[in-house]
Amino acid sequence: MKKGFIFAGQGQQFLLMGHDLYEADQDVKDLYDTATKILGYDVLCLDEASLQKTLYTQPALYVLGHALDHLLKKEGIFPDVVSGLSLGEYNALTSSGVISFEDGLRLIQKRAHLMHHAFEPFSTAMVACLKTDLQTIEALLEKTQVEVCNINTPSQIVIGGMKQDIETILPQLKHAKVIAIPLKVSTVSHMSLLCEVSDALKEVLRNQRFLTPHVMFVNNIEGVLQHEGFVESLSLHISRPTQMVKVIQTMRQQGVEHFIEVGPKGSISKFIKEICGESVKISNVYDMQTLRSECE
Numbered sequence: 001m002k003k004g005f006i007f008a009g010q011g012q013q014f015l016l017m018g019h020d021l022y023e024a025d026q027d028v029k030d031l032y033d034t035a036t037k038i039l040g041y042d043v044l045c046l047d048e049a050s051l052q053k054t055l056y057t058q059p060a061l062y063v064l065g066h067a068l069d070h071l072l073k074k075e076g077i078f079p080d081v082v083s084g085l086s087l088g089e090y091n092a093l094t095s096s097g098v099i100s101f102e103d104g105l106r107l108i109q110k111r112a113h114l115m116h117h118a119f120e121p122f123s124t125a126m127v128a129c130l131k132t133d134l135q136t137i138e139a140l141l142e143k144t145q146v147e148v149c150n151i152n153t154p155s156q157i158v159i160g161g162m163k164q165d166i167e168t169i170l171p172q173l174k175h176a177k178v179i180a181i182p183l184k185v186s187t188v189s190h191m192s193l194l195c196e197v198s199d200a201l202k203e204v205l206r207n208q209r210f211l212t213p214h215v216m217f218v219n220n221i222e223g224v225l226q227h228e229g230f231v232e233s234l235s236l237h238i239s240r241p242t243q244m245v246k247v248i249q250t251m252r253q254q255g256v257e258h259f260i261e262v263g264p265k266g267s268i269s270k271f272i273k274e275i276c277g278e279s280v281k282i283s284n285v286y287d288m289q290t291l292r293s294e295c296e
Contacts (some may be wrong), residue, residue, distance in 0.1 A: 004256035007088030007265030202235035
């Protein structure tokens with residue numbers, strides 16, 4: 001049975017995540033200690049307020065994702081295909097051997113810094129629109145400054161923009177019977193407001209060496225297999241919508257029958273279930289308990 005790892009993005013992070021992994025495994029302890037040296041702070045010591053800030057959320061989730069990836073492989077569970085949502089794409093690149101953990105963390109730290117400082121924290125916002133479709137959302141957003149940021153499933157579309165623009169569109173969503181759920185993020189991502197940040201990130205990425213993936217890698221903005229051109233795709237990644245529908249469909253086309261969501265806490269698993277139905281096995285690993293369940 002072919003396995004696919006999909007690494008989680010922001011929005012479902014939780015306090016004390018990674019603590020049980022750190023206490024249980026020396027390799028993970030070493031990973032977190034290395035991360036502390038690179039970052040200059042300990043992601044395991046973040047309080048609730050810090051954990052909601054992109055500046056800290058992205059590195060914390062990247063380290064957790066890599067620790068889980070390492071532990072899964074240590075137990076003999078290897079992916080045939082990898083991908084990731086938003087910052088999770090960097091975990092997928094690390095898992096597939098394109099970049100090292102240390103280089104990936106440095107890139108994520110820079111990415112998070114650029115995104116965090118693009119706007120005043122919480123001056124932008126993102127909202128998940130449920131029980132709708134892309135055509136309906138695009139029609140509602142016409143002639144507004146709000147944009148589609150994530151196409152998660154055919155019925156779940158995430159939108160983003162300046163906070164005042166988001167607040168203006170909310171009554172229209174309600175009138176159209178669209179369920180709107182604000183996301184726990186401090187800044188917007190995957191839309192044109194970040195074009196300048198995208199250009200700045202590209203200059204950082206030019207200095208990074210990218211290897212060829214040793215397992216199939218599906219990128220997040222086109223949902224296609226990719227083995228080169230990572231400077232361009234990763235720089236565009238923060239200013240273009242993510243395409244999880246296409247990602248999941250491509251992984252399925254490559255024969256994936258068991259999807260493992262790596263990281264907190266079940267959102268991608270719901271996407272997979274909606275898109276693939278009961279035809280695949282789906283599991284989610286985000287702490288020691290769920291890891292043990294996966295390994296049984």
